[in-house]
Amino acid sequence: MAPKGQLAPAGPDAEVDIVGGADNEVDFAKISIPEAFKLLNATPHGLTEAEAAKRLEEFGPNKLPETSVSPVLRFLGYLWNPLSWAMEVAAILAIILLDYADFALIVALLLLNATISFVEESNADKAIKALAGALAPKCKVGGCSCCIACSSCAC
Numbered sequence: 001m002a003p004k005g006q007l008a009p010a011g012p013d014a015e016v017d018i019v020g021g022a023d024n025e026v027d028f029a030k031i032s033i034p035e036a037f038k039l040l041n042a043t044p045h046g047l048t049e050a051e052a053a054k055r056l057e058e059f060g061p062n063k064l065p066e067t068s069v070s071p072v073l074r075f076l077g078y079l080w081n082p083l084s085w086a087m088e089v090a091a092i093l094a095i096i097l098l099d100y101a102d103f104a105l106i107v108a109l110l111l112l113n114a115t116i117s118f119v120e121e122s123n124a125d126k127a128i129k130a131l132a133g134a135l136a137p138k139c140k141v142g143g144c145s146c147c148i149a150c151s152s153c154a155c
Contacts, residue, residue, distance in 0.1 A: 026039060071118075074118060074121070075114060075115075075118045078113065078114035078117045078118060079110060079114055084110060084113075084114075087106055087109065087110050088110070090102075090106050091103050091106040091107055091110070094106060
């Protein structure tokens, strides 16, 4: 018997199963193509439209969940770190000592740092979304007389 979480040894006609349950991961680089097709309940000709629709209904779209955070909360998050805390304490001490010039300078530096970080992260997020859209994988649904190419989010 194979160790827990690994495929049991299988010949070309043997049934492929995962020892330890369905939640275990499979290293597809270590199994043969026929074993992979059997494990995935697929064929080299692709899925039928009915099977693709069934899997879409059962598992949902093949994409990562998108999370959105309020831009205001993201901006304020750049003011919540140890360096910012030290500068905020310095700003409070400057106002207590009635040193308005230092207070204004410290607050301006805090806001400038937060603004630059916010803009840079926003630009990086936009670039990642553009790359993800351009590299979106496609899948082929076939099995009957036709073959349909669709976004992997719909497969």
